[in-house]
Amino acid sequence: MSDVVEPGLELLDRQNRFVSEHLRQVFRQIYRIVRNVADAQDLTQETFIKALQRQEQLKDDQKAVQWLLRIATNTAIDFIRRNSRVSFSEIEDYPLSQAESPETLVLRSEHSDYLADGLRLLSPRERAALMLRDVEDLPAEEVARRLDCSKATVRSHIANARNKLKRYVEGRKR
Amino acid sequence: MRATKHPSEATLALHAGGDLGPIARWRTERHLRQCELCQEEVAAFQGVRQMVSDLSAMPEIPWNRLASEMQANIRLGLAAGECVREPQPVMTGLARFSGPRAILALASLTAVVAAGLILQRPTPAPADRMMLQATANGIQVRQGSEVMGMTHDAGIRNVSYTANTQGSIGESFVDPVTGDVTVRSVSW
Numbered sequence: 001m002s003d004v005v006e007p008g009l010e011l012l013d014r015q016n017r018f019v020s021e022h023l024r025q026v027f028r029q030i031y032r033i034v035r036n037v038a039d040a041q042d043l044t045q046e047t048f049i050k051a052l053q054r055q056e057q058l059k060d061d062q063k064a065v066q067w068l069l070r071i072a073t074n075t076a077i078d079f080i081r082r083n084s085r086v087s088f089s090e091i092e093d094y095p096l097s098q099a100e101s102p103e104t105l106v107l108r109s110e111h112s113d114y115l116a117d118g119l120r121l122l123s124p125r126e127r128a129a130l131m132l133r134d135v136e137d138l139p140a141e142e143v144a145r146r147l148d149c150s151k152a153t154v155r156s157h158i159a160n161a162r163n164k165l166k167r168y169v170e171g172r173k174r
Numbered sequence: 175m176r177a178t179k180h181p182s183e184a185t186l187a188l189h190a191g192g193d194l195g196p197i198a199r200w201r202t203e204r205h206l207r208q209c210e211l212c213q214e215e216v217a218a219f220q221g222v223r224q225m226v227s228d229l230s231a232m233p234e235i236p237w238n239r240l241a242s243e244m245q246a247n248i249r250l251g252l253a254a255g256e257c258v259r260e261p262q263p264v265m266t267g268l269a270r271f272s273g274p275r276a277i278l279a280l281a282s283l284t285a286v287v288a289a290g291l292i293l294q295r296p297t298p299a300p301a302d303r304m305m306l307q308a309t310a311n312g313i314q315v316r317q318g319s320e321v322m323g324m325t326h327d328a329g330i331r332n333v334s335y336t337a338n339t340q341g342s343i344g345e346s347f348v349d350p351v352t353g354d355v356t357v358r359s360v361s362w
Contacts, residue, residue: 015252016245023241028232037233045244049251115229133191134226140193155193159184162191165222 015055019048022065026072029146032131033076035116043079047072066145073128073146080124118168122161125149129157130165180212181205190219306337315343324358 026047031040051068119127125147132143133154144154181189181202188194189202206213304317313335314323324345326333333347336359344359 012249015248019245019248020241023244024237027235027240031232032229035229037235041240041244045247045251048244048248049255052248052252053255111228115225130226131229133193134223135230155188156184158191158193159187162187162219162222163183165226166187166218169222169225170218 015052018052022068025065026068029069029072029132029136030076032135033073033128034079035112035119039079043075044072047075050075070146070148073132074148077124077128080127114172118165121164121168123157126157126161126164129154130161133158180209183215186212186215187219190216191223304341306343312345313337313343315341317341322360324360326356 023044027040027044030043030047031037034040034043047068050071051064122130129143129147132138132146133140138146140151140154140158143158144151147154147157185194185198185202189199189206192199194202206216304315307314307316309323309325311328312323312325314321315337316322322341322343324335324343326345326347329350330347331350333345336344336346342359342361344357346355346357348355
């Protein structure tokens with residue numbers, strides 16, 4: 001007989017609410033780092049499972065969100081370390097906008113592939129730092145909190161990332 | 175014109191995104207006002223930032239469907255986690271004394287035994303040292319092979335002894351039969 005205890009309704013309700021409230025934020029952050037909807041979906045689930053397994057640490061709402069987003073960042077970084085690949089192949093399943101013409105989608109897809117190649121040159125932490133700073137537009141202090149490192153380290157990651165991408169763009173132009 | 179040192183690529187990369195501190199920013203701006211080469215570098219970094227910010231576009235996600243799918247999967251994941259989680263072993267009997275606990279317990283035991291052996295070991299008295307010893311019916315002072323002692327009858331009880339460091343010993347007692355009080359003292 002299984003000794004798994006079914007969580008009570010109240011606990012279940014609280015867990016569902018926690019997932020619903022933070023799903024978009026967590027998913028968006030992970031997606032920005034891994035750039036793939038299916039992977040982002042799996043990693044979002046993984047993030048919530050990790051967080052809910054230690055839910056006794058989730059008493060303070062403000063800290064809980066920061067902690068959750070840090071788990072999300074680390075989960076995405078670990079994923080990139082394990083699978084050093086980037087895929088932009090979900091356009092058919094998840095169109096960027098239903099109003100866009102097929103030509104626009106193709107151009108966007110090519111542009112995405114071009115960017116994906118550039119992003120592959122970055123280390124997982126450089127990539128996460130760049131995404132959080134330049135795409136999410138978070139201040140360096142917040143990026144440091146999410147990556148669990150100092151502001152100086154974040155600046156170093158960002159400078160390296162911009163340098164690598166600049167060289168990549170210059171190399172492609174030649 | 176005074177030759178100026180160019181800021182590093184990292185500094186220009188950070189400047190392009192407004193990520194420098196106030197002093198470094200002021201110094202870099204001052205340099206940029208007179209250096210076209212670095213202005214071009216900063217422009218290139220800003221182009222890269224622009225390109226990266228294009229990644230902010232999110233695909234259309236059916237959030238409601240995703241939320242319910244995820245809630246179900248997360249519930250399943252949590253339940254699976256519970257199944258595979260190793261139960262915390264209840265420490266009973268000898269299990270308490272495994273690993274570091276066993277090492278610590280063994281070390282403590284060894285220390286106690288060693289201390290006992292050291293304390294138990296009779297220390298041989300140097301030949302010239304004066305020693306006070308109890309005997310079956312009195313006390314004695316021994317120095318090397320010479321002995322000086324005091325004895326009393328076996329029936330005498332409650333004898334009080336005195337000794338001093340100069341080698342003098344004494345005894346006093348009350349004879350239980352006669353009631354006589356005896357006080358004796360001898361010196362080396």
